[in-house]
Amino acid sequence: MASRSTRILRKAEAGLDERGDVLVGISPAEENSGVQVDLESTLMSMFGDQIRSSVLGVVEGYGLRDLKLTIRDQGALDYAIRARVQTAIERAVREGE
Amino acid sequence: MARLRRSRIYLPGNRPRMIQKGPLLGADAVILDLEDSVSPGEKDSARFLVTNAIKSLNFGETEVMVRINPLSTFGLEDLAAVLPAGPDAIVVPKSENCQGIQAVEKAIIQSNLSKRVAILPLIESAKGILHAYEIACASPLVEAITFGGEDFTQDIGATRTRDGREIFLGRSMLVIAAKAAGVQALDTVFSDFNDEEGLRNDTLAIKQMGFDGRAAIHPSQIAIIHEVFTPTEAEIQHAVNVIKAAEIARCKGSGVAVVKGKMIDKPIIQRAEKIIRIAERLDLPIPEPEV
Numbered sequence: 001m002a003s004r005s006t007r008i009l010r011k012a013e014a015g016l017d018e019r020g021d022v023l024v025g026i027s028p029a030e031e032n033s034g035v036q037v038d039l040e041s042t043l044m045s046m047f048g049d050q051i052r053s054s055v056l057g058v059v060e061g062y063g064l065r066d067l068k069l070t071i072r073d074q075g076a077l078d079y080a081i082r083a084r085v086q087t088a089i090e091r092a093v094r095e096g097e
Numbered sequence: 098m099a100r101l102r103r104s105r106i107y108l109p110g111n112r113p114r115m116i117q118k119g120p121l122l123g124a125d126a127v128i129l130d131l132e133d134s135v136s137p138g139e140k141d142s143a144r145f146l147v148t149n150a151i152k153s154l155n156f157g158e159t160e161v162m163v164r165i166n167p168l169s170t171f172g173l174e175d176l177a178a179v180l181p182a183g184p185d186a187i188v189v190p191k192s193e194n195c196q197g198i199q200a201v202e203k204a205i206i207q208s209n210l211s212k213r214v215a216i217l218p219l220i221e222s223a224k225g226i227l228h229a230y231e232i233a234c235a236s237p238l239v240e241a242i243t244f245g246g247e248d249f250t251q252d253i254g255a256t257r258t259r260d261g262r263e264i265f266l267g268r269s270m271l272v273i274a275a276k277a278a279g280v281q282a283l284d285t286v287f288s289d290f291n292d293e294e295g296l297r298n299d300t301l302a303i304k305q306m307g308f309d310g311r312a313a314i315h316p317s318q319i320a321i322i323h324e325v326f327t328p329t330e331a332e333i334q335h336a337v338n339v340i341k342a343a344e345i346a347r348c349k350g351s352g353v354a355v356v357k358g359k360m361i362d363k364p365i366i367q368r369a370e371k372i373i374r375i376a377e378r379l380d381l382p383i384p385e386p387e388v
Binding site: 018021079083087 | 153
């Protein structure tokens, strides 16, 4: 199994462009620039804060600090948002590719 | 008694909208699929989605099965990802021998879950059918063996037909192996989801053959499958009468019971008891005996 880096090595994406899902893009960022989240959601006014909180919770769980995330949500539930962020991160930190 | 598995519907493991409809479909089981409905490049994504869905969504009484990939490809990675979430059952595709089932059993035991996880081997090749009994006996976690008609047809070089002549013997052999091993026999999908009459007739035929349930590929198929596999009022009444007649005969010290002029023997009593168990499980009314 490929080992994981503790930083973002490459751009990666996850999710499908369809209702009930979310497209997550991730890319490396300059050192000490922090976690930048660019979020758009069809349910922004109702769930924007909650989505942002879920996304940041997953990032924190991986101990990652400097990265850019683009989130294009089409009404995904929390479990799906977290799954797509996990996938994007795993794809971005996998070594040996 | 094993869980009721009249219907189990396949849901693609990488499609959130379809997964979260699962608990609302009314099927006895959902199969969150990591195999055929997920492209090779999306296996990682589907694993996260299925794992999070099992942890987060309330599936209620619906049994949550996960179809992993064959053990020769991504199956072990799938198990490592999904087992900690605690699915109710693992469907093992392309099962052809007991070693594969024992590898899945080992992974389940090593996951140290506090719940039981059943194994449902999916038998879909000529070799698998010839080893069906050995597969069914491979682990005490095997609760049912299931038939994959489409792959089986391809494997034996036949063409799939509406009346399913090409899979009749494979189905029969699977039922016999399952019953000999004391596990359920679950049948394949009926692929044409627009053909309701075909589905009803085919399901009646497989029930007659001894199957305990079948798979669905479309939500519209669930009601028809349940209609066939749910005992009718008349069947329940007959079952109650049979059990009562047998009880009376036993009390009288007679070895022979009769219902409506027909002799009741042990297999008939056992069938009646099975109907009552299913009726009770479904909270159907149990009438007084008419004996």
